[in-house]
Amino acid sequence: xxxxxxxxxxxxxxxxxxLEIASAFAKNGxxxxxxxxxxxxxxxxxxxxxxxxxxxxxxxxxELGGCMGPIWKNYLTDSNSLMYVVDVSNRLQVAASxxxxxxxxxxxxxxxxxxxxIFNKIDMPDTLSQSELESLFHLKDIVQSCNRPLQxxxxxxxxxxxxxxxxxxxxxxxxxK
Numbered sequence: 001x002x003x004x005x006x007x008x009x010x011x012x013x014x015x016x017x018x019l020e021i022a023s024a025f026a027k028n029g030x031x032x033x034x035x036x037x038x039x040x041x042x043x044x045x046x047x048x049x050x051x052x053x054x055x056x057x058x059x060x061x062x063e064l065g066g067c068m069g070p071i072w073k074n075y076l077t078d079s080n081s082l083m084y085v086v087d088v089s090n091r092l093q094v095a096a097s098x099x100x101x102x103x104x105x106x107x108x109x110x111x112x113x114x115x116x117x118i119f120n121k122i123d124m125p126d127t128l129s130q131s132e133l134e135s136l137f138h139l140k141d142i143v144q145s146c147n148r149p150l151q152x153x154x155x156x157x158x159x160x161x162x163x164x165x166x167x168x169x170x171x172x173x174x175x176x177k
Contacts, residue, residue: 001060002174003075005104006085007097008066011120013040014157015085016049016063019167042066053171061170069100076109081174083116083166088133088154089124098137105146114149114173118166123156130154149173 004012017040043065050058062079064072076082084104086097101117104110119133128136143150151169155162 001062001079002081002083002170003079004061004063004083004085005069005072005100006066006118006120007069007087007093007100008042009090010066010085010087010093010097011157012063012066012085013043013047015118015120015155015163015166016047016051016061018157018160018163019051019061019170020049051167051170053167053174057171059170059174061174072100072104073107073109076104076107077111079111079113081114081116081170082110083118085118085120086133087121088119088127089121091126091128094128094133094136101137102142105142105148110148112148114151114169115146116166116169116173117150117152119152119154120157122154123159123161 004016006012043063044067045065047063049061049063051061053059061083062075064075082104084101087093105115119130121127134140139152153162153165153169155166157163
């Protein structure tokens, strides 16, 4: 099972809804471009979603609401991969997201599982650039000290950009391949 975490409003629920649809396109190496925005509400509690990856494979992803941040660590031991979502259009939330990520990565409950840091909402105006994010998060330092594979992706759950790369990552990291 994969785990997806992030602050309230970072886009976890929309990413999961979009991954369910986009998986057919990702198999052909394509990003799917969405025209309509489905309605979502912030997750309170947990949400389980099955995402098709590869040929005849599925990954169950457990989403934990942002309001559950204080108990996220209790769910880490049952996961074989971790996705952490950051809303790059919300400058006020980025610093708090960085602190939450560092707390997760330093948790004794976190096994040596692959981590995907998803910078979401890149389609929004006034987003932080990749270099600004790398600087704010001290990504080079995190990668060197986190003792597990850590990858970053820039995506837009709204437009579908980058979702195929998340599916590829899930196939490679959450299915035991």
